[in-house]
Amino acid sequence: MSFLEVAHVSKSYSGAIALKDAHLDIAPGEVHALMGENGAGKSTIIKILAGVTAADNMAATIDGKPVTITDAQESYRHGLRFIHQELNIVPHLSVAENIMLGLPYPRRYGALVDWRELNALARAALDKLQVSHIDTRVKAARLSTGDQMLMKIAATLISAGDSPARLYVMDEPTAALTGAESRKLFQVIDELKQSGASILYVSHRMNEVMEICDRVTVFRDGQTIATRNLSDTDKNEVIHLMTGRDVKDSYPPRRATKGEDVLLDAKALRTRQVRDVGFQVNRGEILGIAGLADAGQSAVLLALLGVDRVQAGHVTIHGSPIAAQNPSAAWRNHVAYIPRERRREGLMLQRRIVDNINLPHLQKLSFAAGFLSRRRERRFADALGKKVRLKSGGMNQACYQLSGGNQQKVVFARALGDAPELLLLDEPTRGVDVGAKFDIYTLIRERSAEGAAVVMTSSDLPELIGMCDRILIMREGAQHSIIETDGLSPADLLAKFYD
Amino acid sequence: MISLFKRYGTLVGFIAIVAFFWFNLPDTFMTARNWLNISQQISMLAVVAFTMTFVMVMGDFDLSVGSMASLSGITAALLFSQGYPVAAGVAAALAMGILGGFFNGFLVSILGILPFVATLGTLTMFSGLAFWLSDGKTIFGRDIPKTFSGFARGGVDIELAGTLALKIPYLSILALLVLAAVWLVLEQTSFGRRLYAIGGNYEAARLAGVKVRRLRMAAFALTGFGAAIGGLMYASRVASANPTQGSGLMLDAIAAVFLGMTMSEEGEPRVLATLVGVLILGVLDNGLTQMSVDSYIREILVGAIILTAVASSSVGKFRR
Numbered sequence: 001m002s003f004l005e006v007a008h009v010s011k012s013y014s015g016a017i018a019l020k021d022a023h024l025d026i027a028p029g030e031v032h033a034l035m036g037e038n039g040a041g042k043s044t045i046i047k048i049l050a051g052v053t054a055a056d057n058m059a060a061t062i063d064g065k066p067v068t069i070t071d072a073q074e075s076y077r078h079g080l081r082f083i084h085q086e087l088n089i090v091p092h093l094s095v096a097e098n099i100m101l102g103l104p105y106p107r108r109y110g111a112l113v114d115w116r117e118l119n120a121l122a123r124a125a126l127d128k129l130q131v132s133h134i135d136t137r138v139k140a141a142r143l144s145t146g147d148q149m150l151m152k153i154a155a156t157l158i159s160a161g162d163s164p165a166r167l168y169v170m171d172e173p174t175a176a177l178t179g180a181e182s183r184k185l186f187q188v189i190d191e192l193k194q195s196g197a198s199i200l201y202v203s204h205r206m207n208e209v210m211e212i213c214d215r216v217t218v219f220r221d222g223q224t225i226a227t228r229n230l231s232d233t234d235k236n237e238v239i240h241l242m243t244g245r246d247v248k249d250s251y252p253p254r255r256a257t258k259g260e261d262v263l264l265d266a267k268a269l270r271t272r273q274v275r276d277v278g279f280q281v282n283r284g285e286i287l288g289i290a291g292l293a294d295a296g297q298s299a300v301l302l303a304l305l306g307v308d309r310v311q312a313g314h315v316t317i318h319g320s321p322i323a324a325q326n327p328s329a330a331w332r333n334h335v336a337y338i339p340r341e342r343r344r345e346g347l348m349l350q351r352r353i354v355d356n357i358n359l360p361h362l363q364k365l366s367f368a369a370g371f372l373s374r375r376r377e378r379r380f381a382d383a384l385g386k387k388v389r390l391k392s393g394g395m396n397q398a399c400y401q402l403s404g405g406n407q408q409k410v411v412f413a414r415a416l417g418d419a420p421e422l423l424l425l426d427e428p429t430r431g432v433d434v435g436a437k438f439d440i441y442t443l444i445r446e447r448s449a450e451g452a453a454v455v456m457t458s459s460d461l462p463e464l465i466g467m468c469d470r471i472l473i474m475r476e477g478a479q480h481s482i483i484e485t486d487g488l489s490p491a492d493l494l495a496k497f498y499d
Numbered sequence: 500m501i502s503l504f505k506r507y508g509t510l511v512g513f514i515a516i517v518a519f520f521w522f523n524l525p526d527t528f529m530t531a532r533n534w535l536n537i538s539q540q541i542s543m544l545a546v547v548a549f550t551m552t553f554v555m556v557m558g559d560f561d562l563s564v565g566s567m568a569s570l571s572g573i574t575a576a577l578l579f580s581q582g583y584p585v586a587a588g589v590a591a592a593l594a595m596g597i598l599g600g601f602f603n604g605f606l607v608s609i610l611g612i613l614p615f616v617a618t619l620g621t622l623t624m625f626s627g628l629a630f631w632l633s634d635g636k637t638i639f640g641r642d643i644p645k646t647f648s649g650f651a652r653g654g655v656d657i658e659l660a661g662t663l664a665l666k667i668p669y670l671s672i673l674a675l676l677v678l679a680a681v682w683l684v685l686e687q688t689s690f691g692r693r694l695y696a697i698g699g700n701y702e703a704a705r706l707a708g709v710k711v712r713r714l715r716m717a718a719f720a721l722t723g724f725g726a727a728i729g730g731l732m733y734a735s736r737v738a739s740a741n742p743t744q745g746s747g748l749m750l751d752a753i754a755a756v757f758l759g760m761t762m763s764e765e766g767e768p769r770v771l772a773t774l775v776g777v778l779i780l781g782v783l784d785n786g787l788t789q790m791s792v793d794s795y796i797r798e799i800l801v802g803a804i805i806l807t808a809v810a811s812s813s814v815g816k817f818r819r
Contacts, residue, residue: 360707
């Protein structure tokens with residue numbers, strides 16, 4: 001019998017479907033992998049299990065008895081423990097305090113903290129994991145990421161009251177670990193498993209999953225596609241299950257062949273976040289950048305925009321090196337950028353559409369001495385709004401009132417305002433509905449046919465294949481290869497992400 | 500209806516305050532003379548608050564304006580006492596304001612110190628500098644030239660029906676000119692639009708090519724410049740300069756901008772709304788003084804009114 005079973009899990013965020021009748025069952029004492037592309041719904045189901053997000057619909061049972069998970073406390077009482085990608089540690093408290101965080105500290109005389117006892121409890125928890133090299137009295141900030149992970153796991157071993165840990169949910173636990181640290185983690189996972197607990201292991205790393213997991217469940221587009229015993233399947237089948245869909249013919253066709261002259265030439269780029277990146281993009285060409293989450297795709301764009309300082313290598317745009325390294329110089333140089341986080345990095349949500357569109361173009365909309373011409377402003381924004389087929393209640397509407405798709409069109413209108421020669425697009429269709437997606441693809445194609453070079457990232461693999469001429473593969477901050485998209489399948493592309 | 504009240508609540512409150520004093524002081528309050536008097540009383544605060552709007556538009560603020568005002572008065576008076584002409588003293592004081600403002604901007608924008616901490620530090624520095632330069636003494640009497648102190652006493656005479664003569668004080672006219680200038684810059688130029696963009700979303704503005712650091716420096720410099728003007732006006736009005744005379748301006752200026760912010764839908768500072776904020780503070784001060792309300796009680800009332808205005812507008816925000 002399963003330890004935990006959840007079925008008919010549905011969740012949508014203001015119209016966008018994250019989970020659609022998904023199900024997942026976990027046996028006692030097993031390591032169960034959860035896999036899927038970015039946006040497949042893995043994070044959403046984890047949040048639902050943690051009681052952080054409420055499902056629209058869900059039937060959950062534990063040991064066969066129906067249960068509810070309405071908040072984090074209830075999830076805790078069911079024995080569910082979460083170890084997140086971004087560790088929630090308090091860096092300037094000691095290891096012992098981090099382990100005991102949220103639990104009542106042992107007391108002396110009813111009021112003072114019994115530090116000796118506190119350290120002893122934390123020590124005992126670490127000992128259970130057979131971790132002896134961590135001093136419980138040092139500040140958590142001093143530990144390596146791997147040791148911080150072990151610390152968080154130790155914290156889950158000390159349970160308040162009578163709700164022992166029964167399922168550990170680990171979300172990309174090895175993302176920040178070294179090889180040796182990962183090995184240590186796998187040992188700990190094995191010990192937890194021996195003690196009868198289950199582990200839900202979320203990871204993109206196929207080899208790890210093949211090595212340590214017993215079963216795998218694959219999510220795609222918010223649905224459960226299959227659950228397999230790992231002994232009965234292989235890497236290729238899992239990848240096929242993850243990408244499965246055919247490339248829909250929903251991309252506007254390439255209009256013109258790419259130009260002959262090189263517009264953008266990057267050689268041996270290194271920044272804080274990426275290294276060994278070198279490529280050329282011709283006029284009329286669209287280059288995709290792909291990889292696993294945070295492999296450095298966005299950071300390549302930030303280097304080209306002048307946000308991240310180029311430490312080594314150099315970039316030329318139509319043969320002339322970029323002089324000043326800042327976004328302001330880039331926009332003046334006809335480089336336009338669409339940021340990944342529309343709400344945080346793209347829009348002034350409280351301000352009017354016209355202000356958002358015109359922001360980088362105020363100079364040319366002004367008379368002498370910087371006095372703005374309202375008429376020019378209005379005309380400029382109107383024309384761009386029409387071009388991107390913006391649906392709004394007028395140019396004076398505040399941006400927070402628009403749908404995600406229309407907000408993205410505002411950002412596009414801004415980027416297309418000054419006939420950009422180089423378009424840098426970071427996840428240009430993220431959180432955008434299907435109709436607006438097609439409009440955006442069309443805009444990219446149009447600008448490309450007019451001779452601009454386009455560099456775009458996307459975690460939507462069919463989108464990359466449908467839109468791009470070539471795709472640059474990033475792996476852990478370094479360029480791995482550049483491949484042509486002709487005849488490429490999403491599964492082929494995904495396989496390139498893994499070592 | 501609720502949103503209408505939210506938006507105009509502060510304005511309605513202002514009108515209610517005016518009506519209250521009109522009713523209680525039927526003979527003296529609602530007269531042209533009293534209003535001209537109010538306009539002169541608030542002119543220094545007005546100039547500082549109008550220029551404070553520059554930094555508050557970006558979501559920053561400047562605590563050092565009060566001590567900058569004192570420092571500017573001291574700078575001018577000191578030069579006067581050494582025999583320099585009025586123009587030189589005024590120019591040096593204004594330069595001091597711009598420099599101090601740039602220094603604030605440098606701390607906030609280049610070094611990345613929080614505006615609260617940075618301007619708290621410069622508040623102390625400017626104040627210390629004013630004490631040091633003046634040796635802690637008030638500079639007054641023969642040291643202050645008549646042409647300088649005469650400015651605050653002068654005005655434009657207007658005749659109504661040939662007989663009734665009123666004088667519009669130069670200080671009030673100067674405050675109006677500053678208001679017009681700030682309004683033009685904030686509302687009509689690309690510079691102002693970019694400041695609002697920085698306040699709307701700093702990161703988005705930066706990624707859209709706005710030179711956020713430079714603009715932030717410039718805005719702080721303008722606020723410092725305004726503080727220096729306010730300090731000169733004050734020194735002219737009292738025909739003396741002492742190292743603490745501007746210190747009351749800072750809290751009132753920030754309060755005026757906050758009062759104004761309650762009037763905009765998005766909670767953004769607008770300079771015309773700041774004017775309403777300044778008027779509320781000025782009218783309260785004038786009316787309560789005339790009703791001989793104790794000055795300590797006056798402070799309690801003014802604080803309570805500011806909190807009421809700000810609280811009522813943020814309650815509305817939570818509901819949305």
